[in-house]
Amino acid sequence: MQNELDLYDITIVGGGPAGLFAAFYSGMRSMKTKLIEASPYLGGKLNSYPDKMIWDVGGQPPIKAKQLARQLIEQAMTFDPTIVLNQQIQDIKRTREGYYIIQSRTGECHLTRTIVLSIGYGAKSAIKLSVKDADKYENSNLHYTVTDLKHYKGKRVLISGGGDSAVDFANALYGIAHDVMVVHRRNEFKGHERSVETLLTNRIRVKMPFAVKRLEGDQARINAVEIDQVDEKGVFLNRCEHVKVDAVIVNHGMKADIGGIRNWGLKTDDRHILVNDKLETGKEGIYAAGDSAMFGNKIHLLAGAFTDAATAVNHAKTYIKPESAMDIFISSHNPVFDEKNELIEQAAK
Structure with a gap:
């Protein structure tokens, strides 16, 4: 050989x-x-x-x-x-x-x-969203990365995560998307300090400590997300909120x-x-x-x-x-x- x-x-x-x-x-x-x-x-x-x-x-x-x-x-x-x-x-x-x-x-x-x-x-490989039917929407409006910011112009976007990628994508979408909400299961972000400061200065909506509990949609797309407050162990506390969305971005790491x-x-x-x-x-x-x-x-x-x-x-x-x-x-x-x-x-x- x-x-x-x-x-x-x-x-x-x-x-x-x-x-x-x-x-x-x-x-x-x-x-x-x-x-x-x-x-x-x-x-x-x-x-x-x-x-x-x-x-x-x-x-x-x-x-x-x-x-x-x-x-x-x-x-x-x-x-x-x-x-x-x-x-x-x-x-x-x-x-x-x-x-x-x-x-x-x-x-x-x-x-x-x-x-x-x-x-x-x-x-x-991206750490997937561990919610029922999440995989069903991966080809429509549930994403694990952002490849084109213009795709989210004028849309209501929910970002799940608290690390660098989640914070950076939220800042990048500010002023492009109609509305940006970041949902993080911890009380503090893990992203770079300056990026977190920018996120807070931009007054992007933040829900902490919350996590995605349920996806609502038809067979094609997610229309809304149910988020719930969690304790330090990640256990849902049944203090749910209902959020209408056009897209969900998941940044839970790799x-x-x-x-x-x-x-x-x-x-x-x-x-x-x-x-x-x-x-x-x-x-x-x-x-x-x-x-x-x-x-x-x-x-x-x-x-x-x-x-x-x-x-x-x-x-x-x-x-x-x-x-x-x-x-x-x-x-x-x-x-x-x-x-x-x-x-x-x-x-x-």
Whole structure:
């Protein structure tokens, strides 16, 4: 089988921000690169909140997540890496020659010298609303994320949840939706302090500690929601209120699991791959970056994901070619960009 496979210097598993930047940076290090993504599209968790504004990428003005995803994808394509979509990795095996064969659940295999795992928190799925018939309305007006703010223009929207996503979506919909109500089962929001302050300043209707108890509707759509006050254990207190709605948005968080990776002999905790300061997993030639990697002084920002990616790629490069250890250039001094820079300058004239 090995002779039939094309050998890559580096294979990146996961097409979110860390994986995309790793694909760019490995091209900058002149590595033959492949990126494998389990979903049908690149962008990772940025696709979960496409219309949210991101402010904390250095040198980048406030930008919507979907636009940042597009730019990261464009950047990742700079050196023409091989992109493989719709393949979830099932197993990794070492060959006698010291290479790795990566096998997907669909049976395809990939041969590589090194691996960077940038899988986020693993396979993610929204925590569903545990109310009778909730699944019946998922194709109409019960949503677990917001993909288009204009869809809610002039509508009465109820948001269930109290974390960052719930608070951010409520603020984003203020002034677009006719009415926004946030229902949260706790006495305090878990969202970022500044976002919560904005929500309260906007005078968005808030019901705490309340939870959705019942959905009212026909076979097609939800028309109203019954909410009820809950105690500290989440038990309904039968102090119900009836709220007419045009749409329900549920933001109860995400379930994630790194799953089969636990069987690969890597050190892990509940949601992470444990690495050292070189992003090494303990398996020769296998690294982790982004949300999937955990180490001391971890920075849980997009900026940190980019740093992780570059660090992992640099050490993968020196693993393959130890004499290249000092051959690390920033883009402004890297001759690989000379031709590209010239084309950009000519286009600007």
